[in-house]
Amino acid sequence: MDPESSAAPAKEVSDLILPAHDYRSTRLPVSRRVHKGMDRIAYSFAGRYRRRSSILRALLSKAEHIVDNSLKLRHLAEEDLRKRMSQLRLSYRRQGSGYENSLPDALTIISEISDRTLGLRPYPIQIMGAMALHKGYLAEMATGEGKSLTACLAAIPAVWTDRPCHVITANDYLAGRDADEMRPLYSFCGISAGWVNSTMETGERRMNYEKGVVYTTSKELLADFLRDRLKMRLCHQPSQRLIRHIIQPGLREREGLVMRGLDAVIVDEADSLLIDEAVTPLIISRPHDDERLLEARQIAHGIAETLAASVDYSTNLKHRDITLTKRGREKIEALATSLPDFWRVSVRREELVMQALVAKEFYQRDKDYVIQNDKVVIVDEFTGRLMPNRTWNHGLHQAVEVREGLELSDPGETIARLSFQRFFRLFRKLSGMTGTASDAAEEFWQIYGLSILTIPTHRPCIRKQLPDRVFPDQASKWKAITEDVVRWHLTGRPVLIGTRSVAASERLASKLAVKGLTFNLLNAVRHREEAAIIAKAGENGAVTIATNMAGRGTDIKLGCRVADLGGLHVIATERHESRRIDRQLFGRCARQGDPGSVQTFMSMEDELIERFVPAPVRRLISSTVKRQSRVMQRIAEQCFSYAQNTAQRVAFRQRRYVLQMDTWLADALSFAGSEAGE
16 A cells, blocks of 8 residues: 555545644643642652553563564565555554554564665664653663654654654754655554654745654754744634634635644753753744934943943843942933933943843854854754754844844844643653763653653663863863864774864964874864764774764764774863763764763853852862863862752753743733733
8 A cells, every 4th residue: 555645535635724733732631730849859759650661561561562573574475564554553543442553563663664765774762762651751772772763753653643642852954854764664554654844934844744743953943933823813723723724714725833742752962952951942933123222232241341340230140140330320321411302311321231241241253142144143052053044032132233233133022932841742642762861850840740651772881981080271271172182093992172262263273283183173164064974983093072062863883993902081171060971972982882982171260160159169170170180070070079069050040030931921921821821
């Protein structure tokens, strides 16, 4: 049976906008509230029970049984295999009593189909991961264990129910790559696969969202969701929309809706998307022409340039905040006497000036943003990738543009906003995968109801963790890193160096160039060949410099005889606020039983230390580190651990604040029902 021809009748039916279809595409469940007090404690115990070790043992036993049974199908004729698959697909579509119990049979057949269409027979650990996803768990799987195939195995039974399934990836490239690579398997199983990226127009988006399984990024999915809700205006309720469709046939197309609705979602790199990036809500805005405000931004920048740090204002690096002193307020007031009436109100003028000071003190070029085509382009702090269609809100973007001497863009007027925390809690079935989830196990459970199951590796991990090296200043640290790269390169081992910013990567690149080393540079500015660069990072003698992106989702395969030399060596040039990001970088080596090693270089002038450790303590430890004694090194390492723990607590409080704002909005707009967050 041709899967495309079998999908055609279903498409014709969906064009009729049946009540059930429209109900699914427009209805949203009310987000459950996060528990507090004793309820939170009791709920915490429930989460621990749900991820008890016996669950993992049961999954392993079932997975091994499934793999054994799939091997028995190797000699089954293709026609008979298709017939068995069709019967299972029909049982899932009808969702009769006990249909979920057929999951082992479904995975058995899908495993054989995967081997025939992709040449990939799932390992027991991938089957375990797929079952965990199907049951609504967060599967913690090490880097390189085949998460792309695992997601595919779980997505197929979800799509067989005739409901939409979205697979969230880290970037557009991975969305397109996974959809294309897994399409033969999906096609054999009677499922169409699509993907959505940031450059697609409305018609192309709608066509891809009509597919059974859709690969995309969290930002694209949430943005399309908000745009669809705006296009529906006040007619969100399925019953109301059914009446409108009867009166006005073809309304869906005229409205310009692109999505089929929300049901099941599988989130790859879940720790990054659901934890790290959950602080900032996604905002849909439209340009708002306000010449008066743009002029005020210019004036505020001029005033900010006249103010002296520590005299007219103080900075709080930990919270990235500015506080004006009494002298600073008086100075601003004096300067405002010759300005328009707009500047007579103290609260308004101080807010504008402080925004200009925030842009000046905390937002650095080639770290937080880059300049391309005379435009400020934001750099994602967690992935190191450019976000060309994103802007900072509350006038911060214009403040940075003024600072850079660029033409000011019109300020945005917010017309819809929703946090990623609340958005992902709207799905009926949420699951995910990542290699670094255990550090945030309690947060995943309390906010998303996601229990973590740590899936064992297919082969033992033999990564070597070399001792951290701490230096008193940046100059000595970068000198040591350069010498270390040269030393490893001479052994023939490939080296991957992770940096936090574009500026740091360019700085190291210039130092290695002076040494005569050939290297590949991967950062937000030089990102077009990301997958190709990372794929070759394991070749003999390769030197690769990368920002946080480090090619997540792309395997680094070792070149000929590299394993005999010790495998890939990873150098971290500083610690990050989140320990998970450090672990993500370390996970680039020693994949699937390969050898590898990692080492971290740190200095007492690193941003993490400057933000979260008091200046007197920094100076004291910096002076002692110069002695190069092991005891002093250990003290310095403890200082970094303290700073990292503090940073993680601050980030957690920010995420909790976002959650409180979501709850407050839902309460304040309770008359809007399930639409309260829009």
